[in-house]
Amino acid sequence: MEEAQELLHCSACLTRIDGRAMKAGDKYWHDEHFLCSVCGIRLKDTKVYLKNQELFCENDYKKFVPRCASCSGFILKDCIRAMNQTFHPEHFHCFSCQTPFKDGEGFHEFKNSPYCKNCYIERACEKCHGCCRPITDTAMKAMNNSWHGACFRCKECGVSFEGKKNFYSVEGEAVCGECIGTIE
């Protein structure tokens, strides 16, 4: 019975390997045929990468394998492309709270970073001068500030100016027409 080693064949020259066999993936090579398929460097003592049955040194491998913008590791399986960058799926998460984006869940881009909906709203939306919460729909501009329509009210009677009503600025605060007569 032959020894298992004698059955090994070199993936490069296809002849039997009698001496030392180099292994990558489930393939074997002669020591002297264990070379980078691009630059020909011997891979014996360096990192070896295998793709489509071809051997690569790290330098050549990284030319066509995307790297994760988050951990800078090679992306060998699933790759997420977003914002002209590539990510491991598990490393594509909200820039602020680190929550990974689930499948099919959209992300929101702000200043070239991905954010979950909540963090995006927190960062990118204008804050209401009345209640200090983000304004996710149309902001109302008045008195050099932004407001939720419902938060912009008469300081005296609390009526909302949303829509139509005129207001008057009294010491930097909005007052409605009815109330203006009562203030002197």
Ligand SMILES: [Zn+2]
């Ligand atoms: Zn060989």
Ligand SMILES: [Zn+2]
């Ligand atoms: Zn190479």
Ligand SMILES: [Zn+2]
């Ligand atoms: Zn990564």
Ligand SMILES: [Zn+2]
């Ligand atoms: Zn977040």
Ligand SMILES: [Zn+2]
């Ligand atoms: Zn508000």
Ligand SMILES: [Zn+2]
């Ligand atoms: Zn009023």
